[in-house]
Amino acid sequence: MERKLLHILRSLLGMNKDDHPPEADDANVDLIRVRINSYMLQQKPFLKPHYKLKDLADDMQMPLHQLSAFLNKRLGMHFTDYLNQFRIKYCEDLIKNEKPGRINLKELVTKSGFHNRNTFTTAFKKFTGKTPSDYIRNRLYT
Template identity: 85%
Template sequence: MNKDEPQPEADSANVDLIRSRLNNFMLQQQPFLKPHYKLKDLAEDLQMPLHQLSAFLNKRLGMHFTDYLNQFRIKYCEDLIKNEKPGKINMKDLVAKCGFHNRNTFTTAFKKFTGKTPSDYVRNRLYM
């Protein structure tokens, strides 16, 4: 084995550290609620090289930055829907509160992560 090659244990520990830092930051700071939040912003916030963060998301987590961000947005949105009184949910407000630019992007992301449109999700919630 070449001594310059990274050791699997060290690589695994580094992956776990990055994953933990990233997840903690996303949950505590909630940058996903900012509509114009970019990969560059996250890299700066984490004080991590942009290329390293991008490679981590793509190779280790298997998703692009937009999908990574949107999964947090949709989870946040689901929580808002669950905690709102039936009949009081305004889709336009939900789009803005969850960090999306527009309703089309919101609907596409919502369906990707939940399998339902936001309207269907809300309607199904009423009958639970």
């Protein structure tokens, strides 16, 4: 299975060295995307504060450069944004499930896998359009 995924990934990224036509189609892109997203949702490695692209490549048993190229070319985002979108979604779920008045921003930062509040706030605003404080305040009144 791993070899087939590596072959598909090489083909998708134009890294196939043989003379066969590339097998880049939407089904193959979706297969790799589903595999990576499933891993992220099930194992939640994004909750580790210093999780790196190399860590994901090792976990997925994929060459680092191929995973990076897949994220950049096929998903259209850098690893940091890919990781942070999972962190912010997780944070939104924490906020939605917490009782009003019991939400602590400092705890949200660490529980969501961020290592500092500035990075957390920047990412939160990028993916939700609101600061964490505004998001929480808005939740109280809806």
